[in-house]
Amino acid sequence: MPRPRFLPxxxxxxxxxSVALASLLPCQGQTAVWLEHLxxxxxxxxxxxxxxxxxxxxVVAGMTHWRLHLCVLAATFVLFPLLGLVLQPLLxxxxxxxxxxxxxxxxxxxSTVQSSIAFVSVAGGNVPAAICSATASNLAGIALTPLLVGWLLVRGEGGMHAGSASGIVYQLLLPFIAGQVLRPWLGGWVARHKPLLRAVDQGAILLVVYTAFSAAVINGLWHSLPLPALGGLLLTCTLLLALLLLTTTLLGRQLGFNREDRITLLFCGSKKSLASGVPMAKVLFAGQPMGAIVLPLMLFHQLQLMVCAVLAQRLAAAGKQG
Structure with missing residues (x-):
């Protein structure tokens, strides 16, 4: 039976x-230590x-469309950070x-991978280019995100500490490289067991969210987070998404991309990855108030999925009419 459109x-x-459980039954003591290791x-x-x-x-096959890929990377790692800095006084x-x-x-x-490609496919965009752009963004993010965090946030209260670099290497980079090295032997098995990858992917995020919010609740997150601040966060995330959707649309037209490539830029250039962001935050902000740090990402993630789902359907309908 199909799921209703607006049902989560x-x-x-x-x-x-996970947030509700952490709010009611936060993990503490030895349980928190074991969950941290897990x-x-x-x-x-x-x-x-x-x-x-x-x-x-x-990746190699898609690199021929370098102008489109550079635009996606620029939107992800240049335009987004600039807007984030500009919006700081409002925030x-x-x-x-x-x-x-x-x-x-x-x-x-x-950027995201699965949802970006899915929306590009639904809207009638350039799917091979979307695969390459989204993949390149995630590969670049393994190095660029920690560098940008260290550069832009190092002076702030949540900046990276000395152990973050080793954490990135041991928890993110080395496992990723090991997977690439063993791909000739494991690639087929992983492809045949996509539900397993999805379970590990989502399970890791749920674990991070639960442990992060547990620590935040114990430290008084909900007592120190007024309702108007949540409303302000929703407004800011909505404004950020709207600006990115508008800018990537205008950029695609200015550069003379065809309809399929404009759709790819629109969806790949306006997304942020919850799957990469939550595990990275666990490493980059170890010892910091993680609950409040990942809350904007969780909210933005839901906004981008709901808005882009509607947008993709409308673009698909417009393409059939055209």
């Missing part, structure tokens, strides 16, 4: 349940499997310092 999917319900292991396995899944041939007024930090962090993340 199971993963969204899982995220909400979370670190899950993140390493997640990046290992992504390394084993990624096809280098797909400081409407939200809390931790939420403002979280918004700037989400602006430094790579």
């Amino acid at each position: 999917d199971n993963f969204t319900l899982g995220l909400l349940a 979370t670190q292991l899950a993140i390493a396995v997640l990046f290992f499997l992504h390394g084993a899944k990624l096809s280098r041939q797909a 400081q007024t409407l939200t809390t310092p931790a939420l403002a930090l979280g918004v700037l962090y989400l602006c430094l993340l790579p």
Whole structure:
């Protein structure tokens, strides 16, 4: 039986349940220590499997359309951070310092892969280019996001500490490289077991969200987070998404891209990856108030899915009429 259009999917319900469980029954003491180790292991396995899944041939084949890929990367790692910085005065007024930090962090993340490609496909865009652009964004994000966090946030209260670099290497980069090296032997198995990868992917995120919000609740997150700040966060995330959708649309027209490439730029250049962002935050902001840092990303993630789902359907209908 098909799911009603506006009913949240199971993963969204899982995220909400994780936040609710952490709010009512936060993990503490030895349980929190064991869950912390389990979370670190899950993140390493997640990046290992992504390394084993990624096809280098797909990246090489798509690199011929370099103008489109550069535009997607520029929107993801230049335009987004600039807007995040420009919106900081508004954020400081409407939200809390931790939420403002979280918004700037989400602006430094790579684009999504699965949802970007899915929306491009539904809307009638250039799917091979979308695969290459989204993949390149995620590959670049493994290096660029930590560098941008260290550069832009190092002076702030949530900046990277000395152990973050080693955490990135051991928890993210080395497992990913190991997966790439073992891809000739494991790639086929991973491709045949996509539900396993999805389970590890979503399970790692749910673990991080639960442990992060548990620590935040124990430290008084909901007591120190006023309702107007949440409203300000929603307004800011909506404005950020609207600006990116508008800018990527205008940029595609200015550069003379055809309809299919404009659709690819629109969807790949306006997304931020929850799957990459939450595990990375666990490493980059170890010891920091993680709950408030990942909350903007979770909210933006839901906004981009709902808005782009409607937009993709409208573009598909317009393409059939044209």
